Amino acid sequence: MKIVIIDGQGGRIGSLLIEKLKTSDIRAEVIAIGTNSIATTAMLRAGADAGATGENPVIVNCRDADYIMGPVGIVAADSLLGEVTPAMACSIASSPCEKILLPVNKCSLHIVGSSGLAVPALITEAITYLQSLLH
Numbered sequence: 001m002k003i004v005i006i007d008g009q010g011g012r013i014g015s016l017l018i019e020k021l022k023t024s025d026i027r028a029e030v031i032a033i034g035t036n037s038i039a040t041t042a043m044l045r046a047g048a049d050a051g052a053t054g055e056n057p058v059i060v061n062c063r064d065a066d067y068i069m070g071p072v073g074i075v076a077a078d079s080l081l082g083e084v085t086p087a088m089a090c091s092i093a094s095s096p097c098e099k100i101l102l103p104v105n106k107c108s109l110h111i112v113g114s115s116g117l118a119v120p121a122l123i124t125e126a127i128t129y130l131q132s133l134l135h
Helices: 012-022 037-045 055-063 086-094 119-134
Strands: 002-007 029-034 050-053 067-071 098-102
Touching (some): 002 012, 012 037, 037 050, 055 086
Parallel strands (some): 002 067
16 A cells, blocks of 8 residues: 655644554555655655655656545645645646545635644544544
């Protein structure tokens, strides 16, 4: 199973997702794709099995991912302060796999109905949901 974690900025959300995945009972190849090298480095330090940076790695890895995880902004062109290109957003959104997106209300995106949980609580909820899909 291949789980692709996509994040930008400093890679905090991606790093937290990876740390939680690696301590869970989920056995998968975890690929970290950063929209910048700082995010990729942070996610690799958190324990990702492999990592790459930029638009083409997003496009390539979304083709055969079983799950994609990250902040909701990864499916919106020009989000994360412009780090998500239209091609990235399109390849993530059009990937046939399940996407588990954290409702981080930033990047001019506000998810109505989201509870406004802190990022660590969102990470726990995302991992719990993924576990429910696998069992």
